[in-house]
Amino acid sequence: MLVPGNDEDIDGFLYRDEDEVVIGVNRDRATVRRRFTIAHELGHLRLHEQGQVHVDRGFRVRLRSGVSSEGTDWDEMEANRFAAELLMPIDFLRDDLKRQEFDLADDSELRVLARRYGVSTQALAIRLNGLGYSIEVVTG
Ligand SMILES: [Zn+2]
Structure with a gap:
């Protein structure tokens, strides 16, 4: 599957079309990070209508503000919260x-x-x- 960008930067992705859903995870990441990534992608799947491919690169949070590194991307924060509640x-x-x-x-x-x-x-x-x-x- 072709995912845009540099593979090494990617933590995970969610691909979906009418027939299938695929969650990809970077196997070079530590186990805890892979688990979080999968839970995060499940959050997108459950909560968000997005395009065919959603790619995630990192889940850093600014601890003071609680704002995700993607700026004010509400979807990313929701997916992180979903992952935290699931795990x-x-x-x-x-x-x-x-x-x-x-x-x-x-x-x-x-x-x-x-x-x-x-x-x-x-x-x-x-x-x-x-x-x-x-x-x-x-x-x-
Ligand atoms: Zn995401």
Whole structure:
């Protein structure tokens, strides 16, 4: 399938026509990133009427503003939110946080929880912040 642009930049894409839907993911990316990409493309599929091919290059967020790197692209933000909700269901997270006394400012504990959900620590931190848990976003 021909996707415009440089393949190495691409995280994933969604292709659809009357007969089929194809989600592509860059196999050179880390597992957590591939999982997020697939969930993000599912978000586009479920929520958005777009053209035949939608290509995604990166899912960076500006943590202060919560605006996606694509500027003010609402669709990208919605697809990111869909992915976060799919990969980190609120009921599961609340149960996990209730069951154990997590020190959410401790990045090793965040890492353990992130691993359980198959997401990056950053994605988990953003999700928890979005749910009203006040934590530091850990990088690196
Ligand atoms: Zn997208």
